[in-house]
Amino acid sequence: MALMRSVLYIPGSKARALDKAASLPCDAIIFDLEDAVAPGEKVAARDLLAQMLSEVDYGPRLRLVRVNGAGTEWGAADVAAFADHPGVDGILLPKVNGPADLDLPGEKPLWAMMETPLAMLNAGAIAAHPRLAGLVMGTNDLLKDLGARFRPDRAGLATGLGLCLLAARAHGKLAVDGVYNAFKDLAGLEAECIQGRDLGFDGKTLIHPDQLEVANRIFAPSEAEVDLARRQIAAFEEAATRGEGVAVLDGKIVENLHIVTARATLDKARAIAGMT
Ligand SMILES: CC(C)(COP(=O)(O)OP(=O)(O)OC[C@H]1O[C@@H](n2cnc3c(N)ncnc32)[C@H](O)[C@@H]1OP(=O)(O)O)[C@@H](O)C(=O)NCCC(=O)NCCSC(=O)C[C@H](O)C(=O)O
């Protein structure tokens, strides 16, 4: 099972952070060449990143490179540098507007930043692209393009978040929530992680190592959820021995669909345990 609870952005220009990431408890890393890297550092960052990804062992962490957009002077060379790089698991494309933006050379899985109004309207077609592995919300750019304002309840983002989740799930793809900018405000991050988890996201993109613990905890099944999943499966199997298709547990019905969720919960808990 692909764990994506915590997905940490690291500027491709920062050698110290690139090195440090190999020991950080994140499920995935986005090595960023786009917004986190100043124009004057783009070429040097690409070279540094290519070298680090050849030399550093990032263990089980999924390694994604966010390249510059196709319309920039760096985009094509970024794709060429990483399309076949053995240290890279996937390419993350910024400001994707539609499925044609995913027609790239190479065979690596592609990830799409969902951060423009057009991407929201084309979310289904983007998620259906055969090379697309997952969607990553770019909530800063989306707020900017919508002319909306940040609010703790993320009302301005609700439609976009919902459309992208629907698209991802309709096509069996992963969906990762956007970043929480105030990286010292861990209580605010926790509230936003809970919201994203309850909407259905697989995890959260992060910008600072201090945010990892919150995302790893909130996007993992709790002990109570694991216990409930075990008891639901036991109750359902026991009902099945009596020829019944529905069990009752804690005053609530348990049907086959709940068992699918219960098994997924246990699979996720096992995958997390296997990481440590
Ligand atoms: C936000 C930061 C600029 C803060 O940097 P800094 O003040 O240097 O942090 P600290 O001094 O607290 O750092 C402590 C140590 O941790 C390492 N560190 C910091 N950040 C990272 C990181 N992201 N990954 C790995 N390691 C990190 C420092 O090197 C220190 O290490 P040491 O010296 O050994 O103690 C900074 O955190 C940062 O640059 N974050 C990433 C910003 C980024 O990537 N932004 C782009 C992605 S978000 C985006 O683009 C939005 C999206 O597209 C949208 O539209 O929404």
Ligand SMILES: [Mg+2]
């Ligand atoms: Mg963005």
